[in-house]
Amino acid sequence: MKNILVTTIDQTAADVIHHCFESGYKIERVNSLSASEECFSKKRYEFLFIDIEILKNSKHDVDYKNQFLPFWRVTPDVDIIVLSSPEMIREAVNAVKAGASNYLTYPLNPEEIKYIVDSLQEYSRMNSELNYLRDRFWRSDSLSVLRSNSPLMKEVFAKVRAVAQTESTVLITGETGTGKGVIARLLHQHSKRSEKQFISIHCGGILESLLESELFGHEKGAFTGAIRRKLGKFEIAHGGTIFLDEIGTISASMQISLLQILQDRTFQRVGGENVIKADVRILAATNSNLIQMVAEGTFRSDLYYRLNVFPIELPRLEDRIEDIPILVENFLKRLNKVNAKHINDIHPDVLEAFQCYTWPGNIRELENLIERAYILESSSILTAKSFPAELFKNGKKKNKNLALDASFTLQEVRQKEMERIERQYLGELLLKNHGRIKQTAVEAGIGERQLNKLMNKYGILKEEFK
DSSP states (O other), rough: EEEEEEEOOHHHHHHHHHHHTTTTTEEEEESHHHHHHHHHHSSSSSEEEHHHHHHHHOSSSSOHHHHHHHHHHHHTOOEEEEEEEEEHHHHHHHHTTTSSEEEEEOOOOOHHHHHHHHHHHHHHHHHHHHHHHHHHHHGGHHHHHHOOHHHHHHHHHHHHHHHTTTTEEEEEESTTOHHHHHHHHHHHHHSSSTSSOOOEEEGSSSSSHHHHHHHHHTHHHHHHHHTSEOHHHHHTTTTEEEEETTGOOOOOOOHHHHHHHHHHHHHHHEEEEOEEEEEOOOEEEEOOOHHHHHHHTTSSSHHHHHOOOOOOOOOOOGGGGGHHHHHHHHHHHHHHHHOOOOOOEEEEHHHHHHHHHHOHHHHHHHHHHHHHHHHHOSSEEEEEGGGGGGGGHHHHHHHGOOOOOOOOOOHHHHHHHHHHHHHHHHHHHHHTTOOHHHHHHHTTSOOHHHHHHHHHHTOGGGGGGO
């Protein structure tokens, strides 16, 4: 049975609300704010109808959010519906802006009451289903990778989520060490092919003369030394995913062969005549500027457009320094699993130095520095003595997040800064509460619905913080 609390001195209004609901609802009425708070301390209510006059309590300026906080702290997902005279609609609107679910005006219309309650229940049901699907989408073993305080990385993960279960070819770009291989594996793990093979090929690490055989296989006697038939990676990856790393290094002839696969989804073994179906999804990555290579004539434009169906660009570590503490924590957990040592933290001075460093090797460089320091460190936390001295020579630099673009208007700058602050605040609060929506909403002083709207606006996923 669902509980509804009506807080009003108007007996007629209370009767109208009472007659709107039959079985399945229990309606109670009180006539003061303190009495409402006392009721909430004893029972869970799904809906609170409250008169705007009681909220104002003869004050000229009312902080409605603070008025709602006692109810949200007890029941974060309660729907608050404000009752107002036509003359006080402006105040009712202000209450909705502060987090109330909706408002009704006197005299109350039973059909309008039912419509608002039904709409709120439908929204709550759909939101619960959406949260369930979100929780179900990301695999539990990927959640540590998804943790991020960086708006740029949240955009990357949103793109991964959008394209993972399609068959589209994805081109992952970014500097060396930014995690292109990690994103490729994340795409495969959350694809429809996740139960099949994921095969990664570093195109720049295989001799050009051997790469064609490595990818497509060869028949016996195809060339000197080919003493038996060999299956290529495209054949072995049948039904799964093949990841072509450093695609910008392949030769002109290999570009033609790869173009055939992307166009026709077929290939032939070296020295063979049979046409083989390539049932694979292709992911590619590069740290090269393929557009420039196309302009220079070193990379085929038709191949580029076939690869660049869905581009994902990874930011440099220097552009996501807010993620450094999270990355360090992940690296330490990994090292602790395979070593006898247990180092669980890093000295603040080292983290400060990390914020100032330019990271030419990006995440890979950070990981290598942490592993080296882990080996050298004799205490329970990583200290400056275990890191190269040059890491601490840069001094403090201005936080890039605070840099302002004078090409924007003052209003646009204000809006962008407000959004940045809101995004960072919600991320930190969700991290503190391990992704728990209700607790986060209570501590933020807003309703659960408002929190979900903000999370959708900024592309924040609660499972990233669990």
